[in-house]
Amino acid sequence: MCDSCGCSQPDNSVTIRRAGQNVSGSANHHHAPHHHHDRPVQGRIVEVREAVLGKNDALAAHNREFFKNRRVVALNLVSSPGSGKTTILERTIRALLGEIPMAVIEGDQQTMLDAERIEATGAPVVQVNTGAGCHLDADMVHQALHQMEPAENSLLFIENVGNLVCPAMFDLGEAAKVVIISVTEGEDKPLKYPAMFDAASLCLINKIDLLPHVDFEVARCREYALRVNRRLEFFELSARTGEGMPGWLDWLRSRL
Amino acid sequence: MHEMSLAVSIVELVSGKARAAGATKVTAIELEVGKLSGLMPEALAFCFEAAARDTLAQGARLEIREVEGGGRCLACGHAFVLDSLLAQCPQCGGYAVETVQGRELQVVSLTIDEE
Ligand SMILES: Nc1nc2c(ncn2[C@@H]2O[C@H](COP(=O)(O)OP(=O)(O)O)[C@@H](O)[C@H]2O)c(=O)[nH]1
Ligand SMILES: [Mg+2]
Ligand SMILES: [Zn+2]
Numbered sequence: 001m002c003d004s005c006g007c008s009q010p011d012n013s014v015t016i017r018r019a020g021q022n023v024s025g026s027a028n029h030h031h032a033p034h035h036h037h038d039r040p041v042q043g044r045i046v047e048v049r050e051a052v053l054g055k056n057d058a059l060a061a062h063n064r065e066f067f068k069n070r071r072v073v074a075l076n077l078v079s080s081p082g083s084g085k086t087t088i089l090e091r092t093i094r095a096l097l098g099e100i101p102m103a104v105i106e107g108d109q110q111t112m113l114d115a116e117r118i119e120a121t122g123a124p125v126v127q128v129n130t131g132a133g134c135h136l137d138a139d140m141v142h143q144a145l146h147q148m149e150p151a152e153n154s155l156l157f158i159e160n161v162g163n164l165v166c167p168a169m170f171d172l173g174e175a176a177k178v179v180i181i182s183v184t185e186g187e188d189k190p191l192k193y194p195a196m197f198d199a200a201s202l203c204l205i206n207k208i209d210l211l212p213h214v215d216f217e218v219a220r221c222r223e224y225a226l227r228v229n230r231r232l233e234f235f236e237l238s239a240r241t242g243e244g245m246p247g248w249l250d251w252l253r254s255r256l
Numbered sequence: 257m258h259e260m261s262l263a264v265s266i267v268e269l270v271s272g273k274a275r276a277a278g279a280t281k282v283t284a285i286e287l288e289v290g291k292l293s294g295l296m297p298e299a300l301a302f303c304f305e306a307a308a309r310d311t312l313a314q315g316a317r318l319e320i321r322e323v324e325g326g327g328r329c330l331a332c333g334h335a336f337v338l339d340s341l342l343a344q345c346p347q348c349g350g351y352a353v354e355t356v357q358g359r360e361l362q363v364v365s366l367t368i369d370e371e
Contacts, residue, residue, distance in 0.1 A: 043284070044370060046277045048363040052265050052287075135261060165294070166258040194341040195294050227351045228341055 015129045016143050056170055059138035063173025066145065067156070073255045074156040076136075076172050078196060079180035080189075081162030084206040086114045087239040088180065088248075089157055093121040095249055100256065101154035105144045107136040107161045114159060124148050135166035138173055153256060164193040175255065176201035183207050183214050187221035194228040202233045204248060209238040259295060262361065263303035267313050269363055274312045279368035282316040286365045292325040292341060292358035316366075325358030 051057065067074050077085045086106075093102055104125040106115040115127035126144040128136060141158060150156045158174060160167040167177075179200035181189050184207055190197040197203070203225055205218060218236060225232050235251065237244030266287070274282045289295055297320045308314045327338035329345035330352040336345070338358060344351055 043367045044277075046273060046279075046366045046368055048269075048273050048365055050269060050273075050363055052262060052269060052361045052363060055269065056265070133261070134258070166261050169258065169262070169294075191342060198341055230352050 015131075016126060016140065016147060018124075018126055018147055053169065053171075056138045059142055060171035060173040063138055063141055063145070065173075067173060067175070070150065071153045071256075072150045072156050073154075073252075074158060074172070074174040075255075076158045076160055076167070076174035076177045077180065078160045078164065078167045078177055078200070079162060079182075080164055080185060083162075083180045083182040083185065084239045085159050085162070085180055086117055088204065088206060088237075089159060090117055090121050091239050091242065091245060092157075092249065092252070093118070093123045095245065096155075096252065097122055100253070101151040103148060103150045103154060103156050105136075105141060105148075105156065105158045107140070107159055109133070109161060130161055134161055134163045135170050136160050136172060137170045141172045155252060155256070164189070164196045168193075168196040168199045178202045178204060180204045180206055181221065183210055183216035183218070185216075187216050187218075188224060190221065190225035190228050197225050197228045197232065200229065200232060202235070202251065205234060205236040206239055208236050208244060209241045259299040259303040260307065262295065263300060263307040266304060266363065267307045267311055270313045270316075270366060271311050273363075274366060274368055277366075277368055278370055279312055279366075280371055281369040282313045282366050283369060284317040284319060284367035285313065285363060286319045286321065288321050288323055288360050288362045288364050290323045290325065290358040290360040292338065292355060293361050295361065297322065321364070323358055323360050326356045327353040328356050329353055 079085050089104060096102060102123045104118045104123055106118060106125055106127045107130060108114055108127065109130050112127050115125045118125040126148045128140045128144055130136065136158065158172060177200040179196055181203065183205065205221060222234055235244060235247045237248055270282055270285055289297060301318050304318050308316060325338035327343060328335045329348060329350055331350040332345060332348040334345055334347040338353065338355060341355065343353055345353055
């Protein structure tokens with residue numbers, strides 16, 4: 001994807017592969033144990049003044065530049081586990097196939113299951129298994145882009161690991177974060193995870209087909225989320241029945 | 257546990273800087289953590305200890321300096337101490353508050369032993 005980046009070696013616990021491929025390129029590399037010296041040493045202070053996530057932010061900027069040059073709109077989908085990210089993607093891809101080129105990066109700690117679901121829709125997909133990692137980072141997305149170059153003028157969906165905390169801190173170079181909450185969760189989630197709702201541009205309230213059976217008050221959820229982020233936009237939808245999907249699909253069209 | 261992700265990032269940054277400075281060991285790390293970063297200093301210190309194992313930073317003392325949150329009301333312009341991302345403007349009651357300080361997470365300095 002890039003000529004100048006000097007791509008780094010993948011972390012040994014992370015595997016990145018096209019759906020249908022075997023695991024590859026995850027050769028372990030261990031650091032040599034360092035030696036201990038017995039003679040006395042003095043302390044010296046080294047100024048650093050660098051952001052802890054500075055390296056990630058620089059790689060994210062690199063991804064963002066790549067997306068800009070290719071006119072790829074990258075969306076980082078974040079939610080708790082089970083809110084419906086993969087189901088929304090399946091339905092979205094089936095609706096827009098043939099109209100807009102789309103590709104998917106699937107983040108998951110262990111399995112290929114979501115990537116297989118996406119592959120069945122016909123969109124190209126790369127799975128990133130983060131191992132113990134609870135979020136995607138910019139380097140993983142960068143490596144995934146080396147496995148699958150998104151087309152020009154396309155949408156790239158990045159399904160993050162199900163977690164509302166860490167993904168808020170790791171910029172991937174996306175155009176926007178889309179946070180998903182389902183009506184089977186508490187409507188106070190925006191208050192409990194303010195950093196994520198603050199970082200997001202759009203909030204999808206999913207599983208509205210279940211509203212008659214749960215206590216979830218959509219208006220209250222919106223009000224809480226707006227308290228954290230007054231610029232947040234919303235769509236209420238059901239990835240199961242398709243209700244509410246047109247608004248989200250139009251939002252996607254308008255981003256290109 | 258997001259403290260773990262960040263502890264790993266801290267160790268990577270510190271190890272790189274320490275190696276470049278010719279360190280054989282890092283004995284202390286001065287870290288600035290904003291109060292609105294969502295990080296718990298104790299949890300961070302705990303995770304750091306685990307993340308630093310078998311690196312140049314093993315056993316280093318983590319000196320965490322907390323940075324107060326600061327906000328500015330977008331409605332009335334009032335500037336005030338912000339203790340959460342959900343704070344209301346104490347002057348006009350508005351929720352449209354811009355965070356101007358308190359999200360920092362940076363390594364300020366290291367103390368190293370050299371050859
Ligand atoms: N009733 C209902 N179930 C849904 C909806 N969207 C997803 N689900 C179900 O919720 C579960 C988790 O969905 P999934 O897409 O795997 O969530 P993810 O972990 O966020 O990717 C699955 O059993 C889905 O069938 C919806 O709109 N309505
Ligand atoms: Mg999923
Ligand atoms: Zn005010």
